[in-house]
Amino acid sequence: MSKFEVVEICAGAGGQALGLEKAGFEHALAVELDGNACNTLRANRSTWKVAEGDVADQSVWHPADYSEVSLLAGGVPCPPFSIAGKQLGANDERDLFAWAVEQVSVVQPRALLLENVRGLSMPRFAGYRQHVLDRLAELGYVAEWQLLQASDFGVPQLRPRFILVALKPEDAPYFHWPTHVGEPPTVGETLLDLMGSNGWPGAKAWAKQANKIAPTIVGGSKKHGGADLGPTRAKRAWAEMGVDALGIADAAPSNIDTFAVGPKLTCEMVARIQGWSDEYQWEFTGRKTSCYRQIGNAFPPPVARTVGDAIIDAFQHKGDPRKLETSDHDPVYKALRSSHDFTTPERLMKAAQISDCAEFERRIGLLSRDFEIEIKIRGNKSYYKLGSFKAFVGQDNHDRHDLFLKRRALIS
Template sequence: MNAFDAVEICAGAGGQALGLEKAGFEHALAVELDSNACNTLRANRPSWKIAEGDVADESVWRPVDYQGVSLLAGGVPCPPFSIAGKQLGANDERDLFAWAVNQVEVVQPRALLLENVRGLSMPRFAGYRQHVLDHLTELGYIAEWRLLQASDFGVPQLRPRFILVALKAEDAPYFHWPETQPPPPNVGATLVDLMAAGGWRWAERWSRKADRIAPTIVGGSKKHGGADLGPTRAKRAWDEMAVDAMGVADAAPSADKPKDHKPKLTCEMVARIQGWSDKYEWEFTGRKTSKYRQIGNAFPPPVAHAVGAAIIRAFKHEGSRREFENTEHDSVYRALRASDGFVTPERLMKISRLDDPAELERRIGLLSRDFHVEIQTEGTKTRYKLGDFKAFTGQQDHARNDLFLQYRARIS
């Protein structure tokens, strides 16, 4: 039997799952809300156990049943942290990052791997990230964040992903982030054969115009309707590569298309830009828009493969030992958390090494979006105290439960 088993939450259509499988993990369970993505997982891996439904619902799966699994992994929803959205973080009913981290206490995996959008790496979420690191430390894990570019792992697309890896103390010193690979081929070289599949004799000419890697593929959500290749800036980049980004095509250009035709991409083409290839074979089920959404929201398999392989090397204690970076993401958060009571602004500024009172106020304001911050005022004097984390971590009375049920039809 495979020595390294995995439970994957918010598994989507299988981008991370396939990469982890290539690295050497065997899925004990994959949990996913979207029925179309579940159908894709079942079509590709009939032997896998697939649990369909809300990952936080114990009638769908019980985390305690998978205690001691080698890896707990997931690509929890991105909208709470997306730069393109409102960045509601802990106040977004789709936020499952904190909940996923909390499952470490129940599942007690040998390692944790969570991926999300670049927005989670921004100053807006410094306190949120610090809370995650501190909580994992309390649970006996050593954790580290890293922003990885998909284009550094053979994927012909920008696609930055913010990765959290946590391991138990005996394995952590052997974890090294995967080394980058040579630059990937550009869009034209990647897609020229698919673009010519319908007989379009100008495919080679088109490929010379598509001479760069792709902008980040955006799968979008059920809330925002049909498929296209992203926001205005991305569409402009696609236009410069002679690609019509206003939709997804059913088939490659036909033989009668003129040389100045500006083609749309097919789902097969988008999948290749996401890293699926002959090495990472996968079939997507469902209608076109659903397929595109599954592909566009995925974690590129080559990146998951690289990170998963690095985790297995750590399990085997291969290579040299190292120290994890103990990055302090938010000194104001840490100062408040270390205090037993209310703290004056002057004291906070001294501990946090801040010189500007306005900057302290800004940082308190950011923290108050994800944490309850108590403010005590006596005359002209103000003091602060850090309260509870607002994020959903499994509380039965959390507002997330009602909001999730209310908006479930458009959550993806």
């Protein structure tokens, strides 16, 4: 078998890394900002090269040094796209998605794998997604987006993840998105042994009550303080399963503990729900809150493995090739991009097959959040032209640099 090396950016504490390793990739480099997560990576894989710092800082690593690596992968920050946040997208100093895509022109990997939250799949970011597809096509790659549910791959948690995979044309027809592998275990089945490990007599009864899969684990950020299991709706779902979601426990319940709602989960339990297990063994370093964030913000290892398996299968041209289809995410963006001058709304609407003026203006409004939209008024008529992409792609004079330095202590 050929050697497949991966450079992983925004590697976190190793969820994606472990899954890709299980699939058959060897890490040439892992880059991560958080020092605690870096310590976890080093503690688990002492032979890996781990670069600590801002992934976009050339003093931390040089992308050109890893030219033609098999895979460039990463879980770039989620807050710019999260439904729970402001969805600032290209205007968020934490947004590294466009920057990561641009590194393909430098590294020229055989494949690209980026994962993020479901929010990136929403209509708000249709233009952003279209720009990414078009840019990768310019660089000679065939790219696709897919929403995968962690629960479809044996993880006892909802956790939808929006995945981008791009491959070179000779490999792309052989890439098949992984499919459902069976029903996941319930939270009770997953955690029964851990809940009973300190002699708590209520463990079996609790496991029967916790007979569902978990809501999406939310790792949280340094900006929002300590660890808990998510927003109000998630806390209600946890309470129905007999779990106190207001914090993380230091240890499993003992035979003298009583609860109004139920016990809190430990970091070890949360890691189990994220997909770490006897098959995916991993140790987390640091204090409790830091460990929880490392676990909660991770890409579940079993999901990363299935995607990694599919990429290696594509490299090896396994299975039958499929017909590749063009995916249009934002026809208004495409109409603007194909016009090199100011264009009337009527022409844009016709090209985008939109008949409702209000819908057209709504789409233009969404696009203007991530792109400069130039407007000229001639008489009583407006003309539109697509301007520059607002996202950080490596520009020396981008606002991202000052904002990142100002807020670095709160970025996680």
